Amino acid sequence: MSNDQAPALELADITCRFAAREGGEPYTAVANATLAVAKGEFVSVVGPTGCGKSTLLNVAAGLLEPSSGSVSVFGERLAASQGVNRRAGYMFQADALMPWRTGLGNVVAGLEFRGVAPAEAAAKADEWLRRVGLAGFGDRYPHQMSGGMRKRLALAQTLILSPDILLMDEPFSALDVQTRQLMENELLALWAEDRKSVLFITHDLEEAIALSDRVVVLSAGPGTRPIGDFKVELPRPRDVSEIRMTPAFLDLHREIWGVMKEEVLKAYQRQKAA
Amino acid sequence: MRLRILQLWVLALLVGVWYVLTAPGLIPNFYFEQDNRAAFFFGEPQKVFWVIVDWFATGEIFRHLAITLLETALGFVIGSAFGLGIGLWLALSPTASAVLDPYIKGFNSMPRVVLAPIFAVWFGLGIWSKVALGVTLVFFVVFFNVYQGVREVSPTLLANARMLGASPRQLLRSIYLPSAMSWVFASLHNAVGLAFVGAVVGEYLGSAQGVGYLILQAEGTFDINTVFAGILVLTAFALLLDSAVGAAERRLMTWQPRASETEKV
Numbered sequence: 444m445s446n447d448q449a450p451a452l453e454l455a456d457i458t459c460r461f462a463a464r465e466g467g468e469p470y471t472a473v474a475n476a477t478l479a480v481a482k483g484e485f486v487s488v489v490g491p492t493g494c495g496k497s498t499l500l501n502v503a504a505g506l507l508e509p510s511s512g513s514v515s516v517f518g519e520r521l522a523a524s525q526g527v528n529r530r531a532g533y534m535f536q537a538d539a540l541m542p543w544r545t546g547l548g549n550v551v552a553g554l555e556f557r558g559v560a561p562a563e564a565a566a567k568a569d570e571w572l573r574r575v576g577l578a579g580f581g582d583r584y585p586h587q588m589s590g591g592m593r594k595r596l597a598l599a600q601t602l603i604l605s606p607d608i609l610l611m612d613e614p615f616s617a618l619d620v621q622t623r624q625l626m627e628n629e630l631l632a633l634w635a636e637d638r639k640s641v642l643f644i645t646h647d648l649e650e651a652i653a654l655s656d657r658v659v660v661l662s663a664g665p666g667t668r669p670i671g672d673f674k675v676e677l678p679r680p681r682d683v684s685e686i687r688m689t690p691a692f693l694d695l696h697r698e699i700w701g702v703m704k705e706e707v708l709k710a711y712q713r714q715k716a717a
Numbered sequence: 718m719r720l721r722i723l724q725l726w727v728l729a730l731l732v733g734v735w736y737v738l739t740a741p742g743l744i745p746n747f748y749f750e751q752d753n754r755a756a757f758f759f760g761e762p763q764k765v766f767w768v769i770v771d772w773f774a775t776g777e778i779f780r781h782l783a784i785t786l787l788e789t790a791l792g793f794v795i796g797s798a799f800g801l802g803i804g805l806w807l808a809l810s811p812t813a814s815a816v817l818d819p820y821i822k823g824f825n826s827m828p829r830v831v832l833a834p835i836f837a838v839w840f841g842l843g844i845w846s847k848v849a850l851g852v853t854l855v856f857f858v859v860f861f862n863v864y865q866g867v868r869e870v871s872p873t874l875l876a877n878a879r880m881l882g883a884s885p886r887q888l889l890r891s892i893y894l895p896s897a898m899s900w901v902f903a904s905l906h907n908a909v910g911l912a913f914v915g916a917v918v919g920e921y922l923g924s925a926q927g928v929g930y931l932i933l934q935a936e937g938t939f940d941i942n943t944v945f946a947g948i949l950v951l952t953a954f955a956l957l958l959d960s961a962v963g964a965a966e967r968r969l970m971t972w973q974p975r976a977s978e979t980e981k982v
Contacts, residue, residue, distance in 0.1 A: 506876050527879050539877035543895040543972040552891070553881035586974040604881065 449518030450479040451608050451640035452503055452531075457512035459498050472498045474666035476512075478659060480608070483638040487651035488669075489703060490661030491710035496644045497536070499667075500612050503642060504533050516608070532606030534597055534614040540585045546572065546596055547581035553604040571599040575629070591622040595629070602633065609634075609641045616645070627654060627683040635680060648703060652695055653683040660703050663710035671702040735762045760941040768946035778950065784927040786954065788844050788916035789909075792851020797908055799852065800859025801901065805893065808867035825861075829853045833922050842923045851915025855908045859901065866900030867893050899973065902966040909958045917951065 459473040472495035480486045490496050501507035502514060505521050505528035514521040516530050540549050547568050554564035572581050575595040585593055594614060601609065615623045631654060634641060645651050651658045652675055660671035677691055686692050737743060739761050741752040749755055772778035807814040807821075833850050840846040870893055878892050920929025928947050935943030 501876075504876075504880060506879065529882065531880070533877065533880040535873050535877055537871075537873045539871075539873045541874065541878075541891070541895070543898075543970075545972075552878070552883075556878075556882040556884070556887050556891075584972045584974075586972070600881070 449515065451482045451484070451517055452480040452642060453515040454478045454499065454503060455513050455515070457499065457502055457509045457514070459495070459502065459507070460510045471666045472664060473502075473509075474668055476661075476668045478669055480640045480642050482517075482640055484657065485634065485641045485643065485655045486657045486659060487643045487645060487655040488659045488661060489645055489648050489651045489699075490667065491663050491703075491707040492646055493714070494661050494664040494706070494710060495667040496646075496661060497612050499661075500533075500610050500642065500644050503608075504528050504531055504610055506533075528608070530606060531608040531610050532601035532604055534601050534609070534611045536613040536616060538585070538593060538597075540593060540596060540600070542585050544584075545581060546577060546583050546585070546588070549585070549596055550581075550599045550603055552600060557604075567603060568599070571603045572596075574633070575599045590618055591626060594618065594626055598630070598633070605637075607639060609639045611641065611643045613645050615650070616647070623650075624684045630654070631679075631681060631683070648696060648699060649687055650683075652677075652692060652699070653681060653686050658699055660699060660706070663706040663713065670706070671699065673699050732762050735759070757939070758941065760945045764942040765945045765949065768943050769950060772946065772950070778928075778931075781926055781928050781931050782950070782954070784844060785913075785916050785920065785929065785951070788847040788851060788919065788927070789912045789958070791844070791848040792915045793855055793909055793912035795848065796852040796855025796912065797859045797901075797905065800856045800904075800908075801863050803856075804860045804863025805867060805889075805897070808864045809889075809893070814864075821860075825857050829857075830918055833919055836919070837923050842925065847916045847919030847924070847927075850919045851912040854911040854915045858904045858907050858911060862900040862904035863897050866897030869900075870896045899970060902962070902970060905962045905966070906959055909962055910955060913951065913955050913958075 457476045461470045463469050502509050550568040551564040615626050658673045659669045661667050662670045739755045739759050836846040836849040917929040920927040924930045932944050932947035
C-alpha cells in the first residue's frame with residue numbers, strides 16, 4: 444500500500460548486469476546500490492563519466508528491469524510487468540521532444556495519452572508554456588527553437604502531468620554556462636512551488652551542491668554503488684550563481700570532491716587503458 | 718529565374734542538336750550512307766512534336782493515358798499500403814521478421830519483372846496484370862524504408878513517450894508512424910517511378926490500350942517519331958506525379974527543418 448511515511452523512491456540493493464556481445468564477460472554496470480529519496484527531497488547523484496548513473500535512473504523510472512534488487516515508489520513495489528513508474532516524470536539528457544509536433548503539441552502529449560479533453564489539455568499547456576517562459580512560442584517546432592528553449596519545453600512537457608517524482612538525467616549538460624545557470628534557477632523556482640521529490644543525475648559537482656538537499660557520490664564503474672552521502676544545508680531560496688561563492692558552499696565542495704576525486708581518476712585511468 | 722532560363726537553354730540546345738543531326742540533307746552524312754537514315758533511327762523533333770499535338774488535338778491519347786495512369790495509381794497506392802502495413806508489422810514484431818527474413822530477401826533479389834508473364838496468365842490482359850506488376854515493384858521500396866524507419870526511431874523519444882504514459886497503440890500513432898513518415902516519403906518518389914515502370918512494361922507484354930501499347934504498335938511499324946512521342950508523354954506525366962508526391966510531402970512534413978531555414982530565436 445502507498446503511504447506517506449515511506450520514501451518517495453527507494454532503490455534497494457540494485458544490481459544491473461548487461462550481457463556482453465559475442466561471448467565476453469557480462470558487464471556489471473551497477474552493483475548492490477541502495478538509494479532513497481524522501482518525499483519533497485531534492486537529491487543529486489554525482490559520479491565520474493560512464494559510471495552507470497543513467498542506468499540507475501532508468502531503473503528508478505521502470506524503463507529498465509534490474510538484474511536483482513527492488514524499486515519501491517511510496518512504499519509500493521515497482522514490478523516490471525506493470526510497465527513504467529507512473530508516478531515519475533523523466534527529463535532526458537538527449538533531446539526527447541517529438542520533432543513533428545509543435546511546442547504546444549509536445550506539452551499536451553502526456554495529457555493526450557491520458558485521454559484529457561483536447562480543449563482542457565491545450566488550456567493547461569498554454570499555462571505551462573507561460574510558466575516556463577515560452578508564451579507565444581506554442582506554434583513553433585522544436586527545430587525552430589534554441590537549445591535552452593527546447594529544455595524548457597521538455598520541462599513543461601514533464602511537469603504538466605504533475606509527477607510526484609521527478610527524474611532528471613543531466614538535463615542541462617548540453618547548454619552553455621549562462622543558459623544553464625538560468626535554467627537551474629528556473630528549475631529551483633518551479634520546484635519550490637510544490638516540492639516534488641527529485642532525483643537529479645549530473646557529473647557536475649557544483650550543479651549538484653547548488654541545487655540539492657543531499658548529494659550522493661557514486662563510485663567509478665563497473666559495479667557502481669554509492670560511496671558517499673552528504674547533506675547540503677545551505678539556505679533556500681538559492682541563487683545558483685551566487686551560492687557558488689559562499690564559504691559554506693566551498694567547504695562542502697572541498698569535502699565531497701575529496702571523496703569523488705579518486706573515483707574520477709580511476710574512471711579516467713580505465714578509459715585510457717581501454 | 719536565372720536558373721530556369723539556363724534550364725530552358727539546355728532543352729533548346731538538346732532539341733537543336735537533335736534536329737541538326739537528324740534533318741535529312743541538312744549536314745553532310747558522316748555515319749549513315751543515306752540522307753534519311755538518321756531520321757529513321759532517331760526520329761525528328763518537329764515530327765515528334767506534331768505527333769504529340771495531334772494526339773491531344775484528336776483526343777486519341779486520353780483513353781490510353783487514362784489507362785496507364787490508372788494502372789500506375791493503383792499499383793502505387795496498393796503497393797505503398799502493403800509496404801507500409803507489412804513494414805510496420807515486421808519492424809515491431811522481431812519474431813515475425815526473423816522468420817520471414819530469408820523470404821523477404823529472396824523476393825527482393827528476384828528480378829520481379831519476370832513475373833509479368835505469370836501475372837498476365839493470372840489476371841488476364843486487362844489492367845490488373847499491370848497493377849500487380851506495379852505492386853510487386855512498389856511494395857519492396859516502401860517496405861524496406863518503413864522497416865528501416867521504424868527500426869531507427871530514437872530510443873530516447875520512445876522512452877520519453879512511455880514515461881508520459883503512452884500505451885503501445887499511442888506509441889504507434891504518435892511515435893512510430895510520424896517517425897517513419899520521412900523515410901516513407903523518401904521512398905515514395907522512387908515508388909511512383911516504379912509504378913510507372915510496372916504499368917508500361919505490363920503493357921508492352923500484352924495489352925489492347927495504354928501508352929505502352931501505343932509505343933509498342935508504333936515500334937511494330939518502325940514509326941520512331943511516335944515511339945519518342947510516347948516516351949516524352951510518359952516522362953512528362955511521371956514528372957507530374959513526382960511533383961504531386963513532393964507537394965504532399967511538403968504539406969505533411971512541415972515540421973522538418975529545411976536547409977534554407979536557419980531561423981532561430
